[in-house]
Amino acid sequence: MRLWPRSLAGQMAVLIALALFVAQAVNFGLALRERAEFRLAQATRPVAVRIADAIERETQGVRPIPRDRGRIRRADRDGIPPALPRLPELASELRTQLHEQGVEVGRIDTGVRGWTPADDAVLGRGFPRGNRVRDERDRPAQALLIAIERPGHGWLAVIVPWGENGSMRLFWRLFAQTLILYGIVLLPVLWIARRISRPLRDLTAAAQRFGRGGDAPVAVEVRGPADIAGLVSSFNALQLRVTAMLDEKDRMLGAIGHDLRTPLAALRVRVESVEDDTDRTRMTETIAEMNRTLDDILSLARMGRPSEPLTEVDLAALVDAVVEDFRDLGQDVAFEEAARLRMRLRPSLIRRAIRNLIENAVKYGGGAEVRLVAEERRVAIEVADRGPGIPGERLGDVFEAFTRLETSRNRDTGGIGLGLALARTIVREAGGDVRLANRDGGGLCATIELPR
Amino acid sequence: MSNADTMGDMPHLLLVDDERSIREPLAQYLTKQGFRVTQAADAESARTRLAAYAIDLVILDVMMPGEDGLSLCRHIAATSDTPVILLTAKAEETDRIVGLEMGADDYVVKPFSPRELATRVKVVLRRLTAGGARQHAPESGSYAFAGWVLKTGERALVDREGVSVALSTGEYNLLLALVTRPRQVLTRDQLLDLTQGREAAAFDRAVDNQVSRLRRKIEADAKAPDIIKTVWGGGYTLAAEVTRL
Numbered sequence: 089m090r091l092w093p094r095s096l097a098g099q100m101a102v103l104i105a106l107a108l109f110v111a112q113a114v115n116f117g118l119a120l121r122e123r124a125e126f127r128l129a130q131a132t133r134p135v136a137v138r139i140a141d142a143i144e145r146e147t148q149g150v151r152p153i154p155r156d157r158g159r160i161r162r163a164d165r166d167g168i169p170p171a172l173p174r175l176p177e178l179a180s181e182l183r184t185q186l187h188e189q190g191v192e193v194g195r196i197d198t199g200v201r202g203w204t205p206a207d208d209a210v211l212g213r214g215f216p217r218g219n220r221v222r223d224e225r226d227r228p229a230q231a232l233l234i235a236i237e238r239p240g241h242g243w244l245a246v247i248v249p250w251g252e253n254g255s256m257r258l259f260w261r262l263f264a265q266t267l268i269l270y271g272i273v274l275l276p277v278l279w280i281a282r283r284i285s286r287p288l289r290d291l292t293a294a295a296q297r298f299g300r301g302g303d304a305p306v307a308v309e310v311r312g313p314a315d316i317a318g319l320v321s322s323f324n325a326l327q328l329r330v331t332a333m334l335d336e337k338d339r340m341l342g343a344i345g346h347d348l349r350t351p352l353a354a355l356r357v358r359v360e361s362v363e364d365d366t367d368r369t370r371m372t373e374t375i376a377e378m379n380r381t382l383d384d385i386l387s388l389a390r391m392g393r394p395s396e397p398l399t400e401v402d403l404a405a406l407v408d409a410v411v412e413d414f415r416d417l418g419q420d421v422a423f424e425e426a427a428r429l430r431m432r433l434r435p436s437l438i439r440r441a442i443r444n445l446i447e448n449a450v451k452y453g454g455g456a457e458v459r460l461v462a463e464e465r466r467v468a469i470e471v472a473d474r475g476p477g478i479p480g481e482r483l484g485d486v487f488e489a490f491t492r493l494e495t496s497r498n499r500d501t502g503g504i505g506l507g508l509a510l511a512r513t514i515v516r517e518a519g520g521d522v523r524l525a526n527r528d529g530g531g532l533c534a535t536i537e538l539p540r
Numbered sequence: 541m542s543n544a545d546t547m548g549d550m551p552h553l554l555l556v557d558d559e560r561s562i563r564e565p566l567a568q569y570l571t572k573q574g575f576r577v578t579q580a581a582d583a584e585s586a587r588t589r590l591a592a593y594a595i596d597l598v599i600l601d602v603m604m605p606g607e608d609g610l611s612l613c614r615h616i617a618a619t620s621d622t623p624v625i626l627l628t629a630k631a632e633e634t635d636r637i638v639g640l641e642m643g644a645d646d647y648v649v650k651p652f653s654p655r656e657l658a659t660r661v662k663v664v665l666r667r668l669t670a671g672g673a674r675q676h677a678p679e680s681g682s683y684a685f686a687g688w689v690l691k692t693g694e695r696a697l698v699d700r701e702g703v704s705v706a707l708s709t710g711e712y713n714l715l716l717a718l719v720t721r722p723r724q725v726l727t728r729d730q731l732l733d734l735t736q737g738r739e740a741a742a743f744d745r746a747v748d749n750q751v752s753r754l755r756r757k758i759e760a761d762a763k764a765p766d767i768i769k770t771v772w773g774g775g776y777t778l779a780a781e782v783t784r785l
Contacts, residue, residue: 346603349629349650354561356651360569372653379651399696405705406759412708412753430703435696439706 096288104277105270112266115424119258128181131232135248136185137237142244143191153244154170159210164241166235172199175232182234194237196377200250203231210247266294280313287312287320298327300537305331311458338390352379384506387440393426396434403429403438403538406441407460420455421446429462431538433518438538441514442469444507453531466520467538474531483524487512511536550576551665552593555599556586556612559625562650566599569654575661587615595622597661599646602628610642617643623664627652642774677731682785683719685778686767688758689785691720697758705757710735714750718778725776751776 093099142160145151153162179196186193228249236244287308294308306326310320356375362368404426411423442458449456453473461468478486487508512522520538527533553575557563560581578593581584583606589595597694598616601707602609602693613624622724626647645664689698695712696704707715713735717726726734751770755762769779 346629350559350562352628353629353650353652354559354565357562357565357569357654360654361565373732375651400703402699402702402703402705408709409706409708412710416708416710435694435704435706 093194093338095281096285097278100277100281101163101274104273108266108269108273111184112262112269116259116262119262124260128178130187131248131250131532132178132181132256135234135246136182136189136191139186139192139246140189143238157209159247161245163235163245166195166197166237167243167245168197168233168235169201170198172233173329174198174199175200178232182283182350186236192239194239196237197235198231199233201233203228203249207231207247207249209480210249254476284316291320291323294323294327298330333498341386341389344490348382349379352382381506384510388506388510391510391517396430396436399435401431401433401435401438403431403433403467403469404460406435406439407442407458410439413443414450414456419450421450421458422456423458424460426460426462429460429467431467431540434514434537437514438518440472441522441536444511445469445471445536448507448534449475449532452476463540465540466497467540469536469538471535472527472531473535474527474529477526477530477532478524480526483526486524487522508534530537550574551596551661552576553661554580554586554589554593554598555580556580556583556594556598556604556609558582558604561712562601562627566654566657570661573658575658578650580632583609583612586612590616590620597665598622598624599657599661600624602626605650613644615641623668625657625660625664684785685719685722686758686780686781690715692716695705707757708753710750711754711757714747714753718776719782720784722778722780724773725771725777731775747776 091102093102107343126337139160141154142151153160155162175198179198183193183196207455230250232248232250234244234246234248236246238244276408287310290308294306298305306325307324308320310317310324312320352375356372359368359371359375362371405428408423408425414421446456446458451474453475455473457470457472459468459470461471480532508522513521515538517538518538520536523535523537525535553570555563555567555570555577556579557566558581558756563579563581570577578589578595580589583602590598600609600613600616607625608735613626616622616624626644627650628647629650643739644723646660647659681692683692687700688697691698691707694704695706697712697715698704714731715761717731717734731747751768752762755765755768759765759767767778767780769777771777
């Protein structure tokens with residue numbers, strides 16, 4: 089839903105505004121009802137007193153109720169046009185009031201219609217307002233007609249000025265009240281929410297940065313309420329601890345690398361004294377492969393903290409250079425030259441990822457066709473071979489480090505399956521992915537996809 | 541072959557490595573290759589031997605307990621003209637740069653081929669005797685030419701817009717050879733020779749092929765090259781002003 093804000097401050101503000109609104113609406117309803125009851129009583133009592141008075145005077149023979157003037161007139165029947173809106177609550181209230189005055193009546197009918205100038209005459213003797221009508225503004229908005237049946241004595245017709253009930257005024261008052269409440273409540277809420285959310289936002293940014301740049305982590309400024317400040321400082325401490333652990337890991341890997349390379353180097357030197365050429369070449373190759381594996385393991389383990397900075401690079405030239413290195417070694421690797429393609433990435437790592445894919449293609453497919461496809465939002469580097477491909481259900485497995493498909497595969501057809509894992513880790517670090525698919529007509533196509 | 545030479549004619553190498561398992565067989569191999577080899581197991585004894593002998597070249601392990609190779613390398617570069625080749629266990633770019641900045645002439649990454657090390661020793665020594673003045677760390681730093689910058693540390697070629705254009709190993713070696721000798725005519729044989737001793741891979745391919753690939757990358761019009769010019773009957777020359785950065 090669009091209207092629902094995503095930020096803490098926005099959500100708090102909307103929730104509180106809604107809650108205030110509901111509370112005010114309930115308030116408004118209650119006030120309206122109370123006011124209506126009060127007004128009913130206010131409007132009815134004088135009428136009832138009047139009627140009781142008039143009847144009493146008539147029965148005592150002091151003064152008969154006139155037929156043609158005054159607020160209370162005698163009538164032969166209920167003269168209220170049926171089309172007018174009725175006020176049944178008023179009728180029953182009036183009945184109660186009359187009963188209290190000791191007057192028992194039959195049916196009571198009511199009707200509300202617009203005030204006409206002809207009605208002005210009834211205002212004559214100051215009931216309920218004292219003054220004569222001077223202008224339209226003072227004239228009541230409506231006239232309330234009441235017809236009361238006196239059993240055996242015909243009907244009484246009563247005209248009472250009837251104002252609009254003031255609910256609009258009440259509404260506006262409540263509305264203004266609500267606005268003021270919003271101001272008073274929402275401003276501090278927004279303020280506190282910002283106080284909470286700003287450090288949280290810093291924290292989020294820091295957490296996203298952490299481990300990406302390879303730079304030393306930057307401590308987040310500790311601010312905001314105590315709970316948030318506590319969170320921030322624990323995050324800073326956590327950051328330091330993790331960095332220390334990663335440093336320790338790097339140191340350890342460096343030490344492992346050194347400790348393994350030293351005997352390898354010793355071996356490599358001694359191999360040179362082997363007389364048999366074939367033997368020596370084989371041993372040399374084995375040592376080289378062990379060394380490559382060692383390199384891969386160390387790179388894979390270090391991938392979380394790439395030390396190489398992001399650089400503006402012509403990706404087409406980069407792919408071309410990798411391909412050229414293979415061709416220099418006499419490998420059958422083809423690359424359709426592509427137009428210059430400017431990208432921001434870590435060149436040696438991406439070079440390595442591409443190299444690993446081509447290496448696999450050469451190893452299993454005897455050669456590779458490399459294509460660079462630049463689209464609007466992404467770039468794909470396709471490395472295709474005509475080797476045996478990979479059974480569909482195992483396409484995902486080969487990414488796992490140390491996986492090779494045929495357990496029987498001997499040393500010279502494969503490393504230990506680190507190549508793909510490393511390539512994928514590198515490409516994912518760059519925000520892309522590596523996909524594998526079998527080609528029509530046999531062979532495998534490995535695609536490096538990078539966002540542009 | 542060592543019997544044929546007198547001791548005085550043999551280049552005298554000082555091999556400094558704390559690992560006996562590397563040092564001893566390597567010394568043996570280098571001796572067989574016609575060098576006189578003196579060994580040292582740490583920086584301190586290396587200093588003593590440097591003072592005692594007329595050493596022509598030092599082969600120096602970077603990772604040693606106590607004073608490490610880089611520190612000793614800096615000391616040697618500061619106090620003498622003796623060239624240094626580093627043995628490093630790390631293949632990472634930053635380590636290469638650091639080593640070269642410390643005044644080393646070259647480096648090999650463990651595990652290295654002793655044959656390659658011997659070749660590099662010869663290249664450095666030949667450079668020293670042929671060129672007269674010693675060219676310190678020929679491939680350190682950056683070279684600017686014709687709007688391009690060749691960064692040796694990262695082995696990257698950067699264009700005017702700051703975009704890095706990757707080079708294959710062969711292209712890089714060739715361009716480095718040209719850029720470090722601007723306006724000199726280099727024959728195909730010289731170029732092959734100069735690019736040797738680096739990664740043993742890239743040399744079977746004809747120099748001409750590498751040159752034409754390089755031209756496509758750096759020339760405005762590869763058919764009418766302005767930067768890498770062909771010299772009739774000779775070879776190639778870099779016809780641009782080179783500034784060392």
